Amino acid sequence: xxxxxxxxxxxxxIKFFLxxxxxxxxxxxxxxxxxxxxxxxxxxxxxxxxFAEYRDAYQRMIQRLQQQFGDSLNDDLIKSMNVKQYxxxxxIDQKILEIEAQKxxxxxxxxxxxxxxxxxxxxxxxxxxNMDMYKRxxxxxxxxxETFEAMQRNTIRNAKLQxxxxxxxxxxxxxxxxxxxxxxxxxxxxxxxxxxxxxxxVFANEDQIRAQYDDHHDLYMSEPKCKAAFLxxxxxxxxxxxxxxxxxxxxFYDQNQxxxxxxxxxxxxxxxxxxxENADEQAVAKAREEALSVYEKAIQSVDFxxxxxxxxxxxxxxxxxxxxxxxxxxxxxxxxxAAFSMKAGDISQPVRTRFGWHxxxxxxxxxxxxxxxxxxxxxxxxxxxASQLQDMAYNxxxxxxxxxxxxxxxxxxxxxxxxxxxxxxxxxILGSELKGMGISDPGEFASTxxxxxxxEISEVKKIGNNYYLMHVLEKIDPSLRxxxxxxxxxxxxLTADLQKQTAKKAAESMLDKAGNDAANIEKIASDxxxxxxxxxxFTRNEAVPGITGSEIxxxxxxxxxxxxxxxxxxxxxxxxxxxxxxxxxxxxxTAAIADNLDKVKLQLEARKQQDYYSQWLAARKENxxxxxxxxxxx
Numbered sequence: 261x262x263x264x265x266x267x268x269x270x271x272x273x274i275k276f277f278l279x280x281x282x283x284x285x286x287x288x289x290x291x292x293x294x295x296x297x298x299x300x301x302x303x304x305x306x307x308x309x310x311f312a313e314y315r316d317a318y319q320r321m322i323q324r325l326q327q328q329f330g331d332s333l334n335d336d337l338i339k340s341m342n343v344k345q346y347x348x349x350x351x352i353d354q355k356i357l358e359i360e361a362q363k364x365x366x367x368x369x370x371x372x373x374x375x376x377x378x379x380x381x382x383x384x385x386x387x388x389x390n391m392d393m394y395k396r397x398x399x400x401x402x403x404x405x406e407t408f409e410a411m412q413r414n415t416i417r418n419a420k421l422q423x424x425x426x427x428x429x430x431x432x433x434x435x436x437x438x439x440x441x442x443x444x445x446x447x448x449x450x451x452x453x454x455x456x457x458x459x460x461x462v463f464a465n466e467d468q469i470r471a472q473y474d475d476h477h478d479l480y481m482s483e484p485k486c487k488a489a490f491l492x493x494x495x496x497x498x499x500x501x502x503x504x505x506x507x508x509x510x511x512f513y514d515q516n517q518x519x520x521x522x523x524x525x526x527x528x529x530x531x532x533x534x535x536x537e538n539a540d541e542q543a544v545a546k547a548r549e550e551a552l553s554v555y556e557k558a559i560q561s562v563d564f565x566x567x568x569x570x571x572x573x574x575x576x577x578x579x580x581x582x583x584x585x586x587x588x589x590x591x592x593x594x595x596x597x598a599a600f601s602m603k604a605g606d607i608s609q610p611v612r613t614r615f616g617w618h619x620x621x622x623x624x625x626x627x628x629x630x631x632x633x634x635x636x637x638x639x640x641x642x643x644x645x646a647s648q649l650q651d652m653a654y655n656x657x658x659x660x661x662x663x664x665x666x667x668x669x670x671x672x673x674x675x676x677x678x679x680x681x682x683x684x685x686x687x688x689i690l691g692s693e694l695k696g697m698g699i700s701d702p703g704e705f706a707s708t709x710x711x712x713x714x715x716e717i718s719e720v721k722k723i724g725n726n727y728y729l730m731h732v733l734e735k736i737d738p739s740l741r742x743x744x745x746x747x748x749x750x751x752x753x754l755t756a757d758l759q760k761q762t763a764k765k766a767a768e769s770m771l772d773k774a775g776n777d778a779a780n781i782e783k784i785a786s787d788x789x790x791x792x793x794x795x796x797x798f799t800r801n802e803a804v805p806g807i808t809g810s811e812i813x814x815x816x817x818x819x820x821x822x823x824x825x826x827x828x829x830x831x832x833x834x835x836x837x838x839x840x841x842x843x844x845x846x847x848x849x850t851a852a853i854a855d856n857l858d859k860v861k862l863q864l865e866a867r868k869q870q871d872y873y874s875q876w877l878a879a880r881k882e883n884x885x886x887x888x889x890x891x892x893x894x
Contacts, residue, residue, distance in 0.1 A: 302348055302888045304355040309348075316407075317347040323401075348888060354414065356880050361421050368416045376412055425876050426869040436861040440853055446797040447817045448843040449804065450778065452770070452785045453793065455836050456756070456763035464754035472750050473743050480746045485686040485736040488709045489670060491679045492698075493657040493727040495649035502645050502652070509640045513633050520631040523588065526599045527624040529581035531558070531567060532574035534616035544612075551610035551617035558607050564621045573616070585626075595620070650725065657720045657727035664717050670731040673717070686736055700724025760835065767830040767837040778825030778841030797846055809834055816840060 301314040321343050325333050377383065383394040398408050464472075473480060513520065531554055535547035554571045558564055568581030576583060588596045595618055598611045602622040610617040660677040664670075674681045687693040691706030699705045700723045708721050709730055718730040770788060774780045785792040796805040800818045804810040816827045820842035831838045 300889065302352060302886065304352055305359060305885050307355055307359065309351045309355055313351055314347060317351055318344060321347055352881065352886060352888075353877065354418075356877065356884060357418050357421060358414075359884075360880060361417050364421065364424065366417055366420050366424070368413045368420070372416055373409060373413055376416055377409070422873055426873055429865070429869050429872055431861045431865045431868060433857065433861075436857055436864055437853055439864050440856055440860045441848060443801065444799060444848045444852070445818075446799055446846040447814075447820075448795050448797045448845075449813070449817050449820075449840045450781055450792055450794045450843045451813075451838050451840040452781055452788075452790050453836060453838055454763050454767040454770070454790070454830075456759040459759045459762050459766075462755070462759045462762045464751050464758060468754060469747060469750050470743070472754055473746065477740055480741050480750075481738040482741050483688045484710075484738050485688055486706070486709050486732060487684060487686050487734040487736070489681040489683045489731045489733055490705075491657075491660060491674055491677055491681060491729045493653045493660070493677075493679075495646070495653045495725055498649050498652040498656075502648050504641050504644045504648070508644060509637055510633065512640050512644060513636060517630070520636050522626075522629045522631075524600065524628045525585045525587050525626045526602075526622055527585045527626075528583050528599050528620055528622045529564060529568060530574070530576070530583060530595075530621070531564075531572040531581050531619040532577075532616055533571070533610075533618075534573045537614040547617050548610055548612075551619060555607070555609055555619045558619055558621070564607070581621075585624075600625075653725075653727055654720070654722075657729065660729055661720050664729070670717055670729075673729065681731070683733070686734075700726050705730070763837055764830060764832075767839060771826075771828075771830055771839050774826045774839065774841070776824050776826055778820075778843070781826065781839060781841040784839065794843055797844070807833060807838075813838060813840060817842065821845075 299311050300308040301311055302309040322333075322338070325338070325341070325343070329337065377394070378389045382397050383389055385393050395405070398405060531551075533547045533551040533554070535544055539547075550571075554567060558567055565580030565582070568577055572581050574581070588600055590596075591599065592613045592615070594611055594613045598608050598618075599620050599622060602608060602620065604622055604624050606622050608618075608620040610619055612618075656677065660673050660679075663673045663676045668676065670681065682697070684697065685693055687702075687706055687709075689706050689710050691699075691702035691704075694702035694705060704723050705728065708718060708723075708728075709732055712718055712730065712732045714732055714735055716732050718728070721728045721730065766788075770784045774784055782792050784790070793806070795807070798804055798814055798817075800814055802811075802814060804813050804817070807813060810833050813831050813833060816829075816831060817840060820827060820840075822842075826839070826841045831840065
């Protein structure tokens, strides 16, 4: 069985079952330790959250993380993200919502559930609900219809509850105007930069360097090191043993036709007039009129690229609306249906998608093509050979590791594998000392070695395309580095610190002379032979143009006005110091406020409602009697 699993680790079905086995072992372990306890993970007001609910929630979170992180997801990452606690917390939130919904007598009817299921696009075929599609999608996600429908009832119920809680929370015109003004007022500053690097006459002397070393031995310890021996199993070692039969090549070609098929493609550009998917009829009609106006210009031989640059509201506008080549599955359905029904040179009337109205210009079309077998044959042979070589190297490494499991020493394992062990010099965790030894990735090799204990033999570790067995020979603890070896390093760091302290004191002295008048900044610059700089306008949520990472300066700038034109503190950004004064402020005009008022009200209302709902839920949790079985989480 173990041999079968090892030989088929590339198979997705085996990976799936391995994942299930891992989860089962995790929870069987928990179950055995808590066999004498109640079968519940937590309770809210004496209503139980069962172990089965917790297990399902945990597994769903793990599945989402696997989709997000792929092969990078491991036990350490799962622990660092505290997934078990998050699973419990989510179930507690759900139980709180369930209790509140019961109090308010909120129910979800069968008809509401039915309409919800019918509207989910993942279950639709040609725009209509399809039962086979429904069962297939749920099966792919390891869910039964009963489980999914129960979850959907909860989702609908929670949405009803949320609407009831936030009902009546609105944003008035005055509040929206204030918010728009706050976020869209712009400022410009003038400033003086005091760079520590210009204080070249400041440097650390011998006494300061020696004192730094003597007082801070902990800063000048060597890095821990490791020595190891290893066996490497490389696919190239088996090249003379691989032979790919033509029948295997033909089978691969026949069974993977999609890989050798290039679907029909269109090359096109578009002009997008945006309108929200749920916008009212008036907004949709207004956007369509604008799109029709642009369409009339396009069919009158006006340069389509220039029209896109002038009128398109999509991200491709700067490129003249050019979208490149794409197949039918790459675009939303209404757009794709229109583009693929057109001929090269055609320009479409406005087409509505969830993004808005599109005017499409097709510049070229290419039909579906299939790479012939004879053309694909050489590449298939190469891929099959590479796969077979990889399997042979892995199996040989696993045979060697089986000897480790049988209790053989590393030297005996090497004899079994007919491999000569390679010994490393002492290396740090970065592995830079291993370069030139032919190791696929010295850094990963070093990191793995440091995770082992003295005299331990690793499991089979894939690094690059090769497989390794490592034997840790020695771990070397840090020791104090000799003064002469670190003297230059200390001098550089200490000098930089002294220059920074001197620069800050100089900046503070200059600021004391500036007062409140921004005009005085120019005099400070002149008196100290420094340049005076002026920025372009920026909002309070942006960095100052020309100063990377200067959000702190931007925030300070918006505290300035005509009476207080100079900021009262020296500001540090990226190790440099700034004295800033207000140059100008630009407040949005009445027309801009009016044009954006409805949009701002919607955004601000959504934010207020979400904040209120979160606070409401937190208050209910605060007042609930919540008990957690920490033995299971820990």
